[in-house]
Amino acid sequence: MDAPGVLHHVMARGIERRRIFRTDRDRQDFVERLKALGSAGFVTVYAWALLPNHLHLLVRTGTRPLARSMRSLLTGYAGAFNRRHRRIGHLFQNRYKSVVVEEEPYFLELVRYLHLNPLRAGIVPDLDALARYPWSGHAVLLGRSAVGWQDTRAVLCRFSPRPGPARAAYRAFVVEGAGRGRRSEFQGGGLVRSAGGWHAVAALRRGREGWLADERILGSGAFVQAVMRETAPPPLPAKPPATPEQIARVLTRCASAWGVSLAELTGRSRRRVVAHARTGAAWLLVQGLGLSIARAAQLLNISPTVIREGVPCAEVLARARGLHLLDLVGVRKR
Helix, strand or coil: CCCCCCEEEEEEHHHHHHHCCCHHHHHHHHHHHHHHHHHHCCEEEEEEEEEEEEEEEEECCCCCCCHHHHHHHHHHHHHHHHEEEEEEECCCCCCEEEEEEHHHHHHHHHHHHHHHHHHHHHCCCCCCHHHHHEEEEEECCCCCCCCCCCCCCCCCCCCCCCHHHHHHHHHHHHHHHHHCCCCCCCHHHCCHHHCCCCCCCEEEEEEEEEEEEEEEEECHHHHHHHHHHHHHCCCCCCCCCHHHHHHHHHHHHHHHHHCCHHHHCCCCCCCCCHHHHHHHHHHHHHHHHHCCHHHHHHHHHHHHHHHHHHHHHHHHHHHHCCCCHHHCCCCCCC
């Protein structure tokens, strides 16, 4: 199951549990290939961890199907690895796991779980060493390492709108989870079995590697059912669109709440307060009025990716200003 914007926990393991990374040159090669996918917009990378015989990624599908991106990443890396080490044959098991993830409440849990893998595996001795480990996204989130292709904002803004407090809260979150050990639901795909199973996708073959995506779903029963329903024909009818008056009222209220003009909100201003106001407006349009992400992006003159990544942060940004987003849209939770 895949579509633009779908969140995936991807796992790949060496054949017969053999090493897929022998040297730092191997690891750097893989990172450069992952960087190319992220920089091209094919995936958005939130978390990643490289271990000797397997790897974990938390990614969102971008402008092309995940299967194509994984084929490019793993097949290209396997060929280069074999040439470097003068070996032949398969490097990876011919199934990589791709778990479709329900964003809340699993997004932050998976970021933490993936980044604790080197500690659980004994590759690093403690949390201080984990913070210096160069082959995962943990050090990047802590500000110890800088890579432009990992989306740190979408993670950190869930803790605080300010980078310093956000990193401190993220660090405490990881420390709190360090003693929890392995969690089977993050390894095998959650509740897909309760929905009656998941069909394997067709084999994708190139060179010496044959790829099958072992796809599963991690989420509540309602989420599993929704995914199955949305991927089954015929498509569900679209909700009636919000009226122009409703849209105008919400945008005006949002601009006023953040102290910016309506022209700034829907224009090209790069001021931080305007960016925060746009994030709030995106939440109001998508969650409050039921607009599509594409339509909200058009109204706010930003890309759908910016909205998709910013919406989860909107309530944190609003609370920092003493605002309640549901008040701005005219609805309050009971």
